[in-house]
Amino acid sequence: MSKLEIVYGIRPLIEAIRSKKTISKLFFQRGFRKISNAYKELISLSKKENIPIQTVPKQKFYQLKNKNHQGVFAILSPIExxxxxxxxxxxxxxxxxxxxxxxxxxxxxxxxxxxxxxxxxxxxxxxxxxxxxxxxxxxxxxxxxxxxxxxxxxxxxxxxxxxxxxxxxxxxxxxxxxxxxxxxxxxxxxxxxxxxxxxxxxxxxxxxxxxxxxxxxxxxxxxxxxxxxxxxxxxxxxxxxxxxxxxxxxxxx
Structure with missing residues (x-):
């Protein structure tokens, strides 16, 4: 996998973490919060796995503007x-x-x-x-x-x-x-x-x-x-x- 792979949405990211995918960084959209059990689970898993988290402006989500990203996406590492x-x-x-x-x-x-x-x-x-x-x-x-x-x-x-x-x-x-x-x-x-x-x-x-x-x-x-x-x-x-x-x-x- 030589190109960056992006995963977005709360549930897909939870599954990516559970599947032991190597995540370089997790991005949350500033001001976008949808508190739910799944959201809390994502935060908990991220902290448990010590995944770097960054809050960014909505402009960072431009390439996902027509996607149901739920205010969060991650970049998977291209190497194991x-x-x-x-x-x-x-x-x-x-x-x-x-x-x-x-x-x-x-x-x-x-x-x-x-x-x-x-x-x-x-x-x-x-x-x-x-x-x-x-x-x-x-x-x-x-x-x-x-x-x-x-x-x-x-x-x-x-x-x-x-x-x-x-x-x-x-x-x-x-x-x-x-x-x-x-x-x-x-x-x-x-x-x-x-x-x-x-x-x-x-x-x-x-x-x-x-x-x-x-x-x-x-x-x-x-x-x-x-x-x-x-x-x-x-x-x-x-x-x-x-x-x-x-x-x-x-x-x-």
């Missing part, structure tokens, strides 16, 4: 998503040296797509994103990633902190890319199982994730420039991982 607890054992069983990328609230679609493309190029095994506060998985991110979204498994997790702790307990080194460090990225050992955390474009990595990270990787910049664009920082660090692992993984150029 996973949970890392299901994939990680498979990586180890296959003898892989896992390399994971964790995106903490990356909201810009272009950065999101670029990071996924770079991750695919260096052979990352999975991308981990939160269910909320992240760029939408859709046609724009597919285009920006040059199709790499179909090549790297995307894991959507309800609780990133719990996910990080699970990865640490599973033998992965957690490395945060942040200027709040005195250790340069090339002085960190990436040869073993690793998860790299990249933070929000404006606020960086959440303090609670920095606190539990095994290492913090700094990329220096000249005075007056606080930090690199997150997708550029991703490329710099991932290619250092690639360089360190090159002799081990029989990579051919």
């Amino acid at each position: 998503t996973y949970q890392i607890k299901d994939l990680l054992p498979v990586f180890y069983e296959k003898g892989k040296n896992p390399l994971l990328v964790i995106l903490d609230r990356i909201t810009d679609v272009r950065n999101f797509g670029s990071i996924i493309r770079t991750s695919a190029c260096v052979g990352a095994d999975a991308i981990i994103i939160p269910k909320k506060y992240t760029a939408m998985i859709g046609s724009d991110s597919i285009k920006t990633s040059s199709g790499a979204l179909f090549k790297v498994p995307i894991c959507q997790e309800k609780n990133i902190k719990n996910t990080i702790e699970f990865l640490m307990n599973s033998g992965l080194k957690i490395v945060s890319a942040t200027e709040k460090s005195n250790i340069y990225w090339y002085n960190i050992d990436f040869s073993g199982p690793t998860a790299l955390i990249l933070g929000n474009e404006e606020k960086g990595i959440s303090p609670k994730y920095l606190e539990i990270s095994c290492e913090k990787a700094k990329i220096p910049a000249i005075k007056g420039i606080s930090s690199l664009n997150v997708s550029v920082a991703c490329g710099v660090i991932l290619y250092e991982v690639f360089r360190q692992r090159k002799s081990q993984s029989k990579i051919h150029f």
